Amino acid sequence: MSGADAPDRYAVVGHPVAHSRSPFIHARFAAATGQRLVYGLIDIPPGAFRERVDAFAAEGGRGLNVTLPYKFEAFDYAGRLTERARDAGAVNTLAWQPDGSVLGDNTDGAGLVRDLAQNLQRPLAGRRVLLLGAGGAARGALPALAAAAPGAIVVANRTHERAVALAADFADRARIEACEFERLDGRFDLVVNATAASIDDAVPPVPAQVVDGGTLCYDMMYGAAPTAFLRWAAAAGAGERADGSGMLVEQAAESFALWRGVRPQTGPVLAALRAQLADEAARDA
Numbered sequence: 083m084s085g086a087d088a089p090d091r092y093a094v095v096g097h098p099v100a101h102s103r104s105p106f107i108h109a110r111f112a113a114a115t116g117q118r119l120v121y122g123l124i125d126i127p128p129g130a131f132r133e134r135v136d137a138f139a140a141e142g143g144r145g146l147n148v149t150l151p152y153k154f155e156a157f158d159y160a161g162r163l164t165e166r167a168r169d170a171g172a173v174n175t176l177a178w179q180p181d182g183s184v185l186g187d188n189t190d191g192a193g194l195v196r197d198l199a200q201n202l203q204r205p206l207a208g209r210r211v212l213l214l215g216a217g218g219a220a221r222g223a224l225p226a227l228a229a230a231a232p233g234a235i236v237v238a239n240r241t242h243e244r245a246v247a248l249a250a251d252f253a254d255r256a257r258i259e260a261c262e263f264e265r266l267d268g269r270f271d272l273v274v275n276a277t278a279a280s281i282d283d284a285v286p287p288v289p290a291q292v293v294d295g296g297t298l299c300y301d302m303m304y305g306a307a308p309t310a311f312l313r314w315a316a317a318a319g320a321g322e323r324a325d326g327s328g329m330l331v332e333q334a335a336e337s338f339a340l341w342r343g344v345r346p347q348t349g350p351v352l353a354a355l356r357a358q359l360a361d362e363a364a365r366d367a
Contacts, residue, residue: 095126096152209272215275
Protein backbone atom coordinates (compact mmCIF):
# COMPACT_ATOMS: atom_id res chain seq x y z
CA MET A 83 0.00 0.00 0.00
CA SER A 84 1.45 3.37 -1.02
CA GLY A 85 1.91 6.17 1.50
CA ALA A 86 -0.97 8.10 -0.05
CA ASP A 87 -3.29 5.10 0.32
CA ALA A 88 -2.23 4.12 3.83
CA PRO A 89 -4.64 4.88 6.69
CA ASP A 90 -3.64 7.59 9.14
CA ARG A 91 -1.67 6.28 12.11
CA TYR A 92 -2.40 6.87 15.79
CA ALA A 93 -1.32 5.10 18.97
CA VAL A 94 -1.18 5.18 22.73
CA VAL A 95 2.25 5.37 24.36
CA GLY A 96 3.20 4.49 27.91
CA HIS A 97 5.10 1.97 30.02
CA PRO A 98 3.56 -0.50 30.53
CA VAL A 99 0.82 -0.10 27.96
CA ALA A 100 -0.36 -3.61 27.02
CA HIS A 101 -3.38 -3.23 29.35
CA SER A 102 -4.67 -0.11 27.56
CA ARG A 103 -8.27 -0.11 26.29
CA SER A 104 -7.54 2.77 23.90
CA PRO A 105 -7.22 0.61 20.73
CA PHE A 106 -10.59 -1.00 21.55
CA ILE A 107 -12.20 2.42 21.97
CA HIS A 108 -10.67 4.21 18.98
CA ALA A 109 -11.34 1.32 16.58
CA ARG A 110 -15.03 1.65 17.43
CA PHE A 111 -14.96 5.42 17.12
CA ALA A 112 -13.37 5.11 13.65
CA ALA A 113 -15.90 2.52 12.47
CA ALA A 114 -18.84 4.57 13.72
CA THR A 115 -17.66 7.80 12.08
CA GLY A 116 -16.27 6.32 8.86
CA GLN A 117 -12.76 7.52 9.60
CA ARG A 118 -9.91 5.57 7.97
CA LEU A 119 -7.16 5.06 10.52
CA VAL A 120 -5.15 2.52 12.45
CA TYR A 121 -4.48 2.76 16.18
CA GLY A 122 -1.75 0.82 17.97
CA LEU A 123 0.16 0.37 21.20
CA ILE A 124 3.71 1.62 21.71
CA ASP A 125 5.51 0.59 24.90
CA ILE A 126 8.35 3.06 25.42
CA PRO A 127 11.14 2.07 27.82
CA PRO A 128 12.41 4.67 30.30
CA GLY A 129 14.62 7.32 28.74
CA ALA A 130 13.42 6.74 25.18
CA PHE A 131 10.29 8.91 24.98
CA ARG A 132 11.55 11.66 22.67
CA GLU A 133 13.42 9.25 20.40
CA ARG A 134 10.42 6.94 19.95
CA VAL A 135 7.94 9.76 19.44
CA ASP A 136 10.23 11.39 16.87
CA ALA A 137 10.37 8.04 15.05
CA PHE A 138 6.57 7.73 15.12
CA ALA A 139 6.25 11.21 13.59
CA ALA A 140 8.92 10.48 10.96
CA GLU A 141 6.93 7.42 9.89
CA GLY A 142 3.86 9.58 9.28
CA GLY A 143 2.13 9.30 12.65
CA ARG A 144 -0.68 11.82 13.12
CA GLY A 145 -1.47 11.67 16.82
CA LEU A 146 -0.76 10.00 20.14
CA ASN A 147 -2.53 9.38 23.40
CA VAL A 148 -0.08 9.49 26.29
CA THR A 149 -0.48 7.53 29.50
CA LEU A 150 1.71 6.94 32.54
CA PRO A 151 4.52 7.71 33.06
CA TYR A 152 4.99 10.10 30.13
CA LYS A 153 2.37 12.87 30.49
CA PHE A 154 4.97 15.33 31.79
CA GLU A 155 7.46 14.45 29.06
CA ALA A 156 4.70 14.93 26.50
CA PHE A 157 4.07 18.39 27.98
CA ASP A 158 7.71 19.27 27.34
CA TYR A 159 7.66 17.68 23.87
CA ALA A 160 4.71 19.66 22.51
CA GLY A 161 5.53 22.82 20.61
CA ARG A 162 2.15 24.38 21.42
CA LEU A 163 -0.22 23.76 24.31
CA THR A 164 -3.94 24.19 24.84
CA GLU A 165 -5.08 26.16 27.86
CA ARG A 166 -6.25 23.00 29.63
CA ALA A 167 -2.86 21.37 29.04
CA ARG A 168 -1.14 24.40 30.56
CA ASP A 169 -3.53 24.23 33.52
CA ALA A 170 -2.80 20.54 34.06
CA GLY A 171 0.94 20.86 33.53
CA ALA A 172 0.67 17.56 31.68
CA VAL A 173 -0.35 16.31 28.22
CA ASN A 174 -2.31 13.18 27.36
CA THR A 175 -2.87 13.96 23.66
CA LEU A 176 -0.38 14.95 20.96
CA ALA A 177 -1.61 16.09 17.55
CA TRP A 178 0.67 16.79 14.59
CA GLN A 179 -0.55 19.88 12.73
CA PRO A 180 -0.45 20.60 8.96
CA ASP A 181 2.39 23.10 9.51
CA GLY A 182 4.48 20.41 11.22
CA SER A 183 4.02 21.72 14.76
CA VAL A 184 2.90 19.47 17.60
CA LEU A 185 -0.11 20.48 19.69
CA GLY A 186 -0.34 19.15 23.24
CA ASP A 187 -3.73 18.84 24.93
CA ASN A 188 -5.10 17.36 28.14
CA THR A 189 -8.57 15.86 27.75
CA ASP A 190 -8.82 14.17 31.17
CA GLY A 191 -10.77 16.88 32.99
CA ALA A 192 -13.17 17.40 30.10
CA GLY A 193 -13.73 13.65 29.95
CA LEU A 194 -14.51 13.50 33.66
CA VAL A 195 -17.03 16.34 33.60
CA ARG A 196 -18.71 15.06 30.44
CA ASP A 197 -19.08 11.60 32.01
CA LEU A 198 -20.62 13.16 35.11
CA ALA A 199 -22.99 15.46 33.25
CA GLN A 200 -23.98 13.31 30.27
CA ASN A 201 -23.64 9.65 31.21
CA LEU A 202 -24.36 9.88 34.93
CA GLN A 203 -26.76 12.83 34.74
CA ARG A 204 -24.90 14.62 37.54
CA PRO A 205 -24.45 18.28 36.58
CA LEU A 206 -22.21 20.03 39.07
CA ALA A 207 -23.78 23.50 39.22
CA GLY A 208 -24.25 24.47 42.85
CA ARG A 209 -23.03 21.10 44.15
CA ARG A 210 -20.54 20.42 46.92
CA VAL A 211 -17.54 18.48 45.59
CA LEU A 212 -14.75 16.68 47.45
CA LEU A 213 -11.62 15.99 45.39
CA LEU A 214 -9.26 13.41 46.88
CA GLY A 215 -5.63 13.81 45.90
CA ALA A 216 -3.37 16.65 44.79
CA GLY A 217 -1.19 14.97 42.17
CA GLY A 218 -1.31 15.00 38.39
CA ALA A 219 -4.77 13.42 38.09
CA ALA A 220 -6.28 15.93 40.53
CA ARG A 221 -4.60 18.87 38.79
CA GLY A 222 -5.95 17.70 35.45
CA ALA A 223 -9.48 17.40 36.85
CA LEU A 224 -9.73 20.52 39.01
CA PRO A 225 -9.98 23.25 36.32
CA ALA A 226 -12.76 21.36 34.53
CA LEU A 227 -14.62 20.77 37.80
CA ALA A 228 -14.28 24.46 38.66
CA ALA A 229 -15.61 25.50 35.24
CA ALA A 230 -18.79 23.49 35.86
CA ALA A 231 -19.90 26.08 38.48
CA PRO A 232 -20.01 23.92 41.63
CA GLY A 233 -21.08 25.50 44.91
CA ALA A 234 -17.76 24.56 46.50
CA ILE A 235 -14.78 22.27 45.93
CA VAL A 236 -12.74 20.88 48.81
CA VAL A 237 -9.35 19.30 48.08
CA ALA A 238 -8.01 16.72 50.54
CA ASN A 239 -4.63 15.01 50.32
CA ARG A 240 -2.33 13.03 52.62
CA THR A 241 0.27 15.78 52.28
CA HIS A 242 -1.87 18.77 53.22
CA GLU A 243 0.57 21.34 51.83
CA ARG A 244 0.10 19.93 48.33
CA ALA A 245 -3.67 20.30 48.65
CA VAL A 246 -3.23 23.90 49.80
CA ALA A 247 -0.98 24.67 46.83
CA LEU A 248 -3.34 23.05 44.33
CA ALA A 249 -6.38 24.87 45.69
CA ALA A 250 -4.50 28.18 45.59
CA ASP A 251 -3.53 27.68 41.93
CA PHE A 252 -7.19 27.71 40.85
CA ALA A 253 -8.79 29.77 43.63
CA ASP A 254 -9.79 32.46 41.13
CA ARG A 255 -12.07 30.06 39.21
CA ALA A 256 -14.43 28.76 41.89
CA ARG A 257 -14.81 28.50 45.64
CA ILE A 258 -11.95 26.05 46.30
CA GLU A 259 -10.36 25.24 49.64
CA ALA A 260 -8.01 22.62 51.05
CA CYS A 261 -8.81 20.48 54.07
CA GLU A 262 -7.04 17.77 56.01
CA PHE A 263 -8.76 14.39 55.92
CA GLU A 264 -9.47 14.32 59.64
CA ARG A 265 -11.10 17.77 59.49
CA LEU A 266 -13.54 16.97 56.68
CA ASP A 267 -17.06 17.82 57.79
CA GLY A 268 -20.54 17.65 56.31
CA ARG A 269 -21.82 15.68 53.34
CA PHE A 270 -20.77 16.09 49.72
CA ASP A 271 -22.81 15.63 46.56
CA LEU A 272 -19.78 14.26 44.72
CA VAL A 273 -16.58 12.62 45.98
CA VAL A 274 -13.92 12.09 43.30
CA ASN A 275 -10.98 9.81 44.04
CA ALA A 276 -8.05 11.17 42.03
CA THR A 277 -5.44 9.34 44.12
CA ALA A 278 -3.56 6.26 42.98
CA ALA A 279 -4.64 4.32 46.10
CA SER A 280 -6.84 1.95 44.10
CA ILE A 281 -3.77 0.59 42.30
CA ASP A 282 -2.69 -0.85 45.66
CA ASP A 283 -6.27 -1.86 46.59
CA ALA A 284 -6.23 0.86 49.25
CA VAL A 285 -8.54 3.73 50.20
CA PRO A 286 -7.69 7.31 51.23
CA PRO A 287 -8.53 8.01 54.90
CA VAL A 288 -11.91 9.61 54.19
CA PRO A 289 -14.40 9.81 57.07
CA ALA A 290 -17.60 7.96 56.21
CA GLN A 291 -19.82 10.87 57.26
CA VAL A 292 -18.95 12.82 54.11
CA VAL A 293 -21.26 10.54 52.08
CA ASP A 294 -24.92 9.62 52.28
CA GLY A 295 -27.65 8.26 50.05
CA GLY A 296 -27.48 11.30 47.78
CA THR A 297 -23.72 11.16 47.21
CA LEU A 298 -22.03 9.97 44.04
CA CYS A 299 -18.60 8.45 44.75
CA TYR A 300 -16.46 8.42 41.62
CA ASP A 301 -13.12 6.63 41.22
CA MET A 302 -11.00 7.80 38.29
CA MET A 303 -9.52 4.29 38.23
CA TYR A 304 -11.48 1.44 36.67
CA GLY A 305 -11.23 -2.31 36.29
CA ALA A 306 -13.13 -5.55 35.85
CA ALA A 307 -14.10 -5.50 39.55
CA PRO A 308 -15.09 -2.58 41.81
CA THR A 309 -12.09 -0.68 43.16
CA ALA A 310 -11.30 -0.53 46.87
CA PHE A 311 -12.64 3.03 46.97
CA LEU A 312 -15.97 2.00 45.44
CA ARG A 313 -16.26 -0.91 47.87
CA TRP A 314 -15.64 1.56 50.71
CA ALA A 315 -18.27 3.90 49.26
CA ALA A 316 -20.87 1.14 49.19
CA ALA A 317 -20.14 0.23 52.80
CA ALA A 318 -20.32 3.92 53.80
CA GLY A 319 -23.78 4.28 52.29
CA ALA A 320 -23.06 6.28 49.14
CA GLY A 321 -26.19 6.20 47.01
CA GLU A 322 -24.36 6.00 43.68
CA ARG A 323 -20.92 4.79 42.66
CA ALA A 324 -19.06 4.96 39.35
CA ASP A 325 -15.60 4.03 38.12
CA GLY A 326 -13.50 5.85 35.55
CA SER A 327 -14.50 3.80 32.50
CA GLY A 328 -16.86 6.55 31.38
CA MET A 329 -14.15 9.17 31.84
CA LEU A 330 -11.79 6.98 29.77
CA VAL A 331 -14.22 6.85 26.86
CA GLU A 332 -15.13 10.54 27.07
CA GLN A 333 -11.53 11.76 27.20
CA ALA A 334 -10.79 9.48 24.23
CA ALA A 335 -13.66 11.10 22.32
CA GLU A 336 -12.11 14.52 23.04
CA SER A 337 -8.81 13.31 21.58
CA PHE A 338 -10.55 11.78 18.55
CA ALA A 339 -12.39 15.04 17.87
CA LEU A 340 -9.12 16.99 18.08
CA TRP A 341 -7.45 14.65 15.59
CA ARG A 342 -10.29 14.04 13.13
CA GLY A 343 -12.60 17.04 13.45
CA VAL A 344 -15.62 14.87 14.25
CA ARG A 345 -16.99 13.93 17.66
CA PRO A 346 -18.01 10.28 17.97
CA GLN A 347 -21.04 9.06 19.89
CA THR A 348 -19.72 7.64 23.15
CA GLY A 349 -22.73 5.74 24.50
CA PRO A 350 -22.38 2.59 22.35
CA VAL A 351 -18.62 2.43 22.93
CA LEU A 352 -18.99 2.84 26.69
CA ALA A 353 -21.60 0.06 26.70
CA ALA A 354 -19.24 -2.20 24.74
CA LEU A 355 -16.34 -1.44 27.10
CA ARG A 356 -18.44 -2.17 30.18
CA ALA A 357 -19.61 -5.44 28.61
CA GLN A 358 -15.99 -6.39 28.02
CA LEU A 359 -15.09 -5.57 31.63
CA ALA A 360 -18.09 -7.57 32.88
CA ASP A 361 -16.99 -10.59 30.82
CA GLU A 362 -13.51 -10.34 32.32
CA ALA A 363 -14.95 -10.11 35.82
CA ALA A 364 -17.09 -13.20 35.20
CA ARG A 365 -14.07 -15.15 33.96
CA ASP A 366 -12.06 -14.12 37.01
CA ALA A 367 -14.83 -15.00 39.48
